[in-house]
Amino acid sequence: MTEIQNFKTRKFDFASFFFSGLTGFSTLLILAILAVILGNIIINGWPNLTWHFVSTIPKKDFFDPATTGVLPMIIGTTIRVFMMTIFVLPIGVITAIYLTEYAPSGSWLTRIIRAAVNNLAGVPSIVFGLFGLGFFINFIGRNMDQLMHNPGPVWGQPAVLWASLTLAVMTMPVVIVATEESLKAIPMGLREASLAIGATKLETIIRIVLPQALPGIMTGGILAVSRAAGEVAPILFTGVAYYMASLPGKLSDQFMDLGYHVFVLSTQSPDIEKTRPILYATVLVLLLLTFALNFVAVLIRARVRKKLRALG
Amino acid sequence: MAETVLPKLEVTPQNPLVVGAGASLIEISNLSLFYGKSRALKDVSLKIRERVVTAFIGPSGCGKSTLLRCLNRMNDLIDGVRIEGSAKIGGHDIYAPDVDVIELRKRVGMVFQKSNPFPKSIYDNVAYGLKLQGVTSKGELDTAVEQSLIGAALWDEVKDRLQSSALGLSGGQQQRLCIARAIAVKPEIILMDEPASALDPIATSRVEDLILELRKDFTIVIVTHNMQQATRISDETAFFYMGELIESGPTQKIFTMPKQKRTEDYVTGRFG
Amino acid sequence: MPQQQHQGKLTSGWMGIHRGHKARPLEWLAEKFIFLVSLSTILMVFLIFVFVAREALPIFLGKENSALIKPVIPPADIDKLKSEELRAYLNLTEKQFQKMDRETKVDLMLVKQEAQSEIPERLLNDPDAKLNTTEWGAMLKPRQWASYNKPEYIWQPIGQIHKYNIIPLFVGSLKITIIGLLFAVPLAVGAAIYISQLARPRVREVVKPVIEMLSGIPSVVVGFFALLIMATVMQKVFGYETRLNAFVAGVALSFSVIPLVFSIAEDALTSVPRSYTQGALALGASRWQTAWQIVLPAATPGVFAAVVLGFGRAIGETMIVLMVCSASVMSWSIFDSARSITTTIAAEMAEAVAGGHHYRILFMLGAILFAVTFVSNMLGELVIHRLKHKMEGKR
Known part of the structure; x- marks a missing residue:
């Protein structure tokens, strides 16, 4: 609209036109990349996504398009993400409550906690994998084995429990940041009203603040799940299996995983042309799992932000 | 109006800061409040009597709201606030180290400038304070909710929709709901921080009528910007300027024969 | 609210506000708990650092030795070594070392000797085989390996001699x-x-x-x-x-x-x-x-x-x-x-x-x-x- 007025009222401004075009083009290009990736996967994946495919446990040679399926991978990914949520949500939410409701602003300890949260968010995922191996498996797991006098390694080896814990550490900042954002969006007046009636701080948080923050906490949980579901690097050494004949039944079992399966199908296939359809279908399943969740989270988050802005 | 119930009072030059005479409930002496290094209140000394309406007036930033929030220690919520001097209620220093702030706030209720009902039902808003105190009996809660809503002159308007959201009420109704919520826990003192400043004239006059009604049962301290409002509803008035208490006394005296030049300038509208 | 409720309540009722600082122990406990949980983020960053660095420590300290050919101490010489030297030679932890009897230690030395004797002949005179490739020099500087015609930076952690140039x-x-x-x-x-x-x-x-x-x-x-x-x-x-x-x-x-x-x-x-x-x-x-x-x-x-x-x-x-x-x-x-x-x-x-x-x-x-x-x-x-x-x- 401004552009049109400019044309009418003043000389054609080439620089303005050029740079507006350039930045607009950047935006379009990013959108195009997203569209091409998604479009390509949906177009090629959708026809191959059959009920048989998602409900079959594959035989050892899972590269054969006729007999393969991704049921154990879907189950494996779901289990590890679900367990991670159990670990990460309470810790993340409580930390966010401390940071927004209790932490004295400007104290050095608060700043260190915030710095730690930011740092956790920036640690490369492969380093989380190393941490899981070095801490959970080699330190905790082996010591558990020793204490329990297990004849062979039971806990001192990759397991779904360790993978979930590693992912929980990794996604903690996601939950903390989202929860904090929603806690901050709650007007101070509500807390004051509750305190002025004689509620304690804890009663105020439990009865007034948390119910209001629930959508934000859910967003945080969903974002964490979506992030974790697609991550492969942290589970490489902590629990994922190339192939397992049976589904995981114990916490100390390994598991198969959708993301890792995408990696295996793309890089280890004996005949990539033959496996291409199942590869696309697997990617689509993974995307549906992670991306759909992410989409929901982004929508909720946009609404929370809008509310935040409206409250000033 | 207010002056009919006021007892005759003596303000001596030796004790100019006594508001009214008779049984004083709140005694503030040499109270100073600091936000970090800046001083928001300077040596305020004031007595507030039981079951009258006391108005705090003064230009914005004069410290009247800050003083009000000292009386139920809401200032504790702000980082870096420091207080010197003392504030006593019923002879007990509310800043004594063994005071339980929660217990204090149960006895000193508060109504805020911006109405802030909880995003719950009307019923739950009023019952909130009682539930906190461990009241669980449905009958007891029902009675208390009804009485409080009647007390806040809201019962007739909401009795058919107690379970609907409080956020659906109009601004004036919300503010009266907040008053009902405050009186439900039976405090002895109600602090009001410009309770009608966000309301239209009709809603304002209803809230003012309510305050005059509540005065029979509660000690009310109200901060207001509106000088007509102060004359309409308060028995006694304290004028603040730049963190200091300039003058206090019976309302009609403050407004008709102020002793201080600054008070006169303010009440006659020369600044503020 | 009946009027008489307030009669005589002027001062008496206000005694109740004196309840001491720790009037609510549960609240206090909950606050401490919330605080402690929030410290877990700091703990995590610390643990990540400690446990990733811990596994790498021997490299950082230069204690790891990847050389294929190491000096061999014959089992007969076991008494000539100080226990500390022997422990380092056998690459054991303090605990393991103390648990082991003399015979096992001798056996271990034998195993080491045999392992060294199994190294193919062609490598025995190869200077590469004596090199500790986990030293900083080997990890950072180019080296002319056998069968290469000029010094090169090589990462090749397979075969007999692992090349670890990072x-x-x-x-x-x-x-x-x-x-x-x-x-x-x-x-x-x-x-x-x-x-x-x-x-x-x-x-x-x-x-x-x-x-x-x-x-x-x-x-x-x-x-x-x-x-x-x-x-x-x-x-x-x-x-x-x-x-x-x-x-x-x-x-x-x-x-x-x-x-x-x-x-x-x-x-x-x-x-x-x-x-x-x-x-x-x-x-x-x-x-x-x-x-x-x-x-x-x-x-x-x-x-x-x-x-x-x-x-x-x-x-x-x-x-x-x-x-x-x-x-x-x-x-x-x-x-x-x-x-x-x-x-x-x-x-x-x-x-x-x-x-x-x-x-x-x-x-x-x-x-x-x-x-x-x-x-x-x-x-x-x-x-x-x-x-x-x-x-x-x-x-």
Whole structure:
């Protein structure tokens, strides 16, 4: 609209036109990349996504398009993400409550906690994998084995429990940041009203603040799940299996995983042309799992932000 | 109006800061409040009597709201606030180290400038304070909710929709709901921080009528910007300027024969 | 409320406010609990550092020895050694050493002797076989290995003699990261300028979350896309020789960096006070001039922080690079393959023997990576923090 007025009222401004075009083009290009990736996967994946495919446990040679399926991978990914949520949500939410409701602003300890949260968010995922191996498996797991006098390694080896814990550490900042954002969006007046009636701080948080923050906490949980579901690097050494004949039944079992399966199908296939359809279908399943969740989270988050802005 | 119930009072030059005479409930002496290094209140000394309406007036930033929030220690919520001097209620220093702030706030209720009902039902808003105190009996809660809503002159308007959201009420109704919520826990003192400043004239006059009604049962301290409002509803008035208490006394005296030049300038509208 | 309720309540009722400081022990406990839980984030960062560095410690301290041929002490000489020396020779922990009786120790020495005697003849006179490849010199400086005709940087942790020169990995990581940033930063910052300054609010509301959705695509999916589609298309377009190379990896990497750089830069640009832009617009500047001359300079630190954090993200990205290129050739050409630090860890950890030198070197790479991202994160956050402070002061 401004552009049109400019044309009418003043000389054609080439620089303005050029740079507006350039930045607009950047935006379009990013959108195009997203569209091409998604479009390509949906177009090629959708026809191959059959009920048989998602409900079959594959035989050892899972590269054969006729007999393969991704049921154990879907189950494996779901289990590890679900367990991670159990670990990460309470810790993340409580930390966010401390940071927004209790932490004295400007104290050095608060700043260190915030710095730690930011740092956790920036640690490369492969380093989380190393941490899981070095801490959970080699330190905790082996010591558990020793204490329990297990004849062979039971806990001192990759397991779904360790993978979930590693992912929980990794996604903690996601939950903390989202929860904090929603806690901050709650007007101070509500807390004051509750305190002025004689509620304690804890009663105020439990009865007034948390119910209001629930959508934000859910967003945080969903974002964490979506992030974790697609991550492969942290589970490489902590629990994922190339192939397992049976589904995981114990916490100390390994598991198969959708993301890792995408990696295996793309890089280890004996005949990539033959496996291409199942590869696309697997990617689509993974995307549906992670991306759909992410989409929901982004929508909720946009609404929370809008509310935040409206409250000033 | 207010002056009919006021007892005759003596303000001596030796004790100019006594508001009214008779049984004083709140005694503030040499109270100073600091936000970090800046001083928001300077040596305020004031007595507030039981079951009258006391108005705090003064230009914005004069410290009247800050003083009000000292009386139920809401200032504790702000980082870096420091207080010197003392504030006593019923002879007990509310800043004594063994005071339980929660217990204090149960006895000193508060109504805020911006109405802030909880995003719950009307019923739950009023019952909130009682539930906190461990009241669980449905009958007891029902009675208390009804009485409080009647007390806040809201019962007739909401009795058919107690379970609907409080956020659906109009601004004036919300503010009266907040008053009902405050009186439900039976405090002895109600602090009001410009309770009608966000309301239209009709809603304002209803809230003012309510305050005059509540005065029979509660000690009310109200901060207001509106000088007509102060004359309409308060028995006694304290004028603040730049963190200091300039003058206090019976309302009609403050407004008709102020002793201080600054008070006169303010009440006659020369600044503020 | 009946009037008489208040009779005589003037002072008597107020005694109740004196309940002592710890009137509510549960509340107090809960607060302490919440506080302790919040400390867990600090604990996590600390543990990550400790446990990644712990496994790499022998390398950092120079205690690991990967030389194929080591001096052999015959079992008969067991009494000539001090117990400390013997423990070091047998590579045992204090606990293990104390538990073992003399006979087992002798047996262990025998095993060592036999292992050394099994080394093929051709290697016995090879100077490479006596080299401890986990020394800093061997890890950083080029070396002319047997059968090579000039000194070279080589990472080759297989065969008889493991070659652990880490320079090719750093070059590979940097190469891919820089290509990734060269693509991501202009695009993301351009889009951030457009969205924050030029676009209509309606467009902004839709496009911003959509771009942020890009970060929701798992990196294996981006890797898959780059491997199957992009690599082929780009080879056709540019006509280079190696299909999978640093260039493809870098471009694919930029997809995961763009949303991060975009959000931070957009935040920084939006936080520039309205008064700045309105002042400029009132003076007759065009929207573009305002964005370029007023807003961008004010938000430069934020854009810088976005780039720094983008760097941290790019250098730590694993799966995309792992899938697109992985040969560890030492080359600065962007159309050659390259192997990054992250890729090396991911691809080789499965083969490495736990506790062995290969395993420890991979952990060392992880520790270095952690340190690099730690510094870039701190730097980025510091700049953002300062900027926010400044902008809030001026609003």
